[in-house]
Amino acid sequence: MKTIINEKEIDELLARSVSQILPTKEELKKVLLSWKKLRIYIWADATWSSLHLWHATNFIILEKFRQLGHKVIILIGDFTARIGDPTDKTAARTQLSREQVVDNVKTWLDQLKPFIDLNNTTNPVEVVYNNDWFSKMTFEEVINISSNFTVQRMLERDMFEKRLKENKPIFMHEFFYPLMQWRDSVHLDVDIEICWTDQTFNALAGRQLQKKFNNKEKFVFVTTLLENPVTKEKMMSKSLGTWVFLDESNINVFWKIMSQADENITQIFIDCTFLSLDEINQIVANSSPMEAKLRLALEVTKIIHWEQKAIEAQDNFKKTVQNKEIPDEIPELSLDLDKFNLISLLIETKLVQSKSETKRLLEQDWIRIDGKIIKEDFDLKTLKSFILQKWKRQFIKIINSK
Numbered sequence: 558m559k560t561i562i563n564e565k566e567i568d569e570l571l572a573r574s575v576s577q578i579l580p581t582k583e584e585l586k587k588v589l590l591s592w593k594k595l596r597i598y599i600w601a602d603a604t605w606s607s608l609h610l611w612h613a614t615n616f617i618i619l620e621k622f623r624q625l626g627h628k629v630i631i632l633i634g635d636f637t638a639r640i641g642d643p644t645d646k647t648a649a650r651t652q653l654s655r656e657q658v659v660d661n662v663k664t665w666l667d668q669l670k671p672f673i674d675l676n677n678t679t680n681p682v683e684v685v686y687n688n689d690w691f692s693k694m695t696f697e698e699v700i701n702i703s704s705n706f707t708v709q710r711m712l713e714r715d716m717f718e719k720r721l722k723e724n725k726p727i728f729m730h731e732f733f734y735p736l737m738q739w740r741d742s743v744h745l746d747v748d749i750e751i752c753w754t755d756q757t758f759n760a761l762a763g764r765q766l767q768k769k770f771n772n773k774e775k776f777v778f779v780t781t782l783l784e785n786p787v788t789k790e791k792m793m794s795k796s797l798g799t800w801v802f803l804d805e806s807n808i809n810v811f812w813k814i815m816s817q818a819d820e821n822i823t824q825i826f827i828d829c830t831f832l833s834l835d836e837i838n839q840i841v842a843n844s845s846p847m848e849a850k851l852r853l854a855l856e857v858t859k860i861i862h863w864e865q866k867a868i869e870a871q872d873n874f875k876k877t878v879q880n881k882e883i884p885d886e887i888p889e890l891s892l893d894l895d896k897f898n899l900i901s902l903l904i905e906t907k908l909v910q911s912k913s914e915t916k917r918l919l920e921q922d923w924i925r926i927d928g929k930i931i932k933e934d935f936d937l938k939t940l941k942s943f944i945l946q947k948w949k950r951q952f953i954k955i956i957n958s959k
Contacts, residue, residue: 562590570621574614574828576754579761579777585749588776595627595748597778600687600741602634603661608668610801610857611783611793614828615751618780620673622749629682630745631669633662636688637737655688668803671860690744691737702736705766711735714758739763742775749776783828787820807862811870814854819846822853830856887944887952894937894957899924902937902955908947923947 567589571582578585588595599615601608616631623629635658666675666684675682711732712718720727735758742750742763752760760777767775783792793800801813817825826837830853841849851871859867890906900916903909909918922930925946942956 574780576779576781585776597622597627597749598630598632598745598747599751600632600634602638603658604638606661607802607804609793610829613672614780616669616672631684633686635686636691702740735759739766742767743770746771749778751778754779754782785821792821807858807866807870808873810861811854811858811874814857822849826853887954889954891956891958899935906953
């Protein structure tokens with residue numbers, strides 16, 4: 558924990574990975590320089606079992622606040638997840654059971670340990686679950702909170718406006734989701750909420766409730782989206798295979814970072830590593846895109862899996878891609894190829910998840926047999942055995958059992 562205030566360190570904290578700070582960055586800096594100990598929180602809904610690299614950005618920022626001596630809180634939305642955030646959804650989310658939500662968060666804290674010091678005893682991280690208070694709320698309390706906002710305010714959200722225009726239903730329980738997020742701020746009595754850009758609406762409404770119920774200003778620290786600066790596509794994409802989950806193997810993490818577009822390098826360095834901005838600028842300025850990306854992949858993998866595993870992943874990449882070698886150990890699968898065409902084979906091997914993904918990968922020349930690019934009409938039946946390859950890193954040996 559810091560014993561002196563370093564203004565340069567605070568300036569970097571307020572400039573790095575920041576989309577906006579509300580009400581103003583200048584006001585927050587003034588408070589941070591005053592030695593006042595702040596209560597700061599991040600929430601994440603338990604709608605999935607794996608966290609991803611985009612989550613890491615906010616937890617890195619939370620850890621930096623913790624190191625400055627502030628009280629930091631991780632709020633796991635084990636109650637709100639049962640409704641589901643309607644943001645950017647063209648239809649209501651499927652509601653989860655209590656059992657599903659509890660199962661989802663079983664490994665979350667282990668996934669977050671590389672990014673925030675959950676074992677620190679000097680200034681410990683507080684982990685809370687909003688089921689602890691929402692499950693005890695009375696209907697009178699729900700009405701009391703609801704009375705602070707209008708239906709018109711709710712309908713300002715883009716996804717609700719779009720659904721109205723398309724004559725799609727908006728369910729009452731979806732209005733309760735932002736209400737509950739707003740109530741979290743009041744219950745925890747926080748000074749700062751760290752959130753993503755798509756949650757600014759909820760965070761600002763929570764700020765309004767915090768003023769009313771606790772007579773306190775709440776700063777909203779909105780972080781940047783991980784998106785390609787040229788195409789504006791999300792860097793973390795399931796369909797493109799670049800979604801980096803925090804519980805993935807060291808090999809997968811390294812390769813998925815290497816598959817990112819060159820123009821994404823600087824932002825991933827800034828948002829997903831602990832290197833200083835000066836170090837990042839030097840790496841990017843003095844390295845080729847490939848060299849910079851190799852360093853980036855090493856840094857990210859090192860954070861998640863520690864240094865030795867990161868070096869192993871780097872060696873695997875160089876051997877497979879730069880030396881064009883097939884890994885020493887690859888899985889084998891024996892199948893009757895008379896029962897498969899190329900698309901059904903790829904799905905059977907789990908190299909792809911759907912027909913649409915398969916067709917896209919074939920069109921982009923990402924599927925190979927024995928090192929040669931193949932197309933959809935390739936005839937498998939004449940082959941006795943072969944190496945099936947997706948992208949440059951996923952291999953499986955197929956043996957024709959017939």
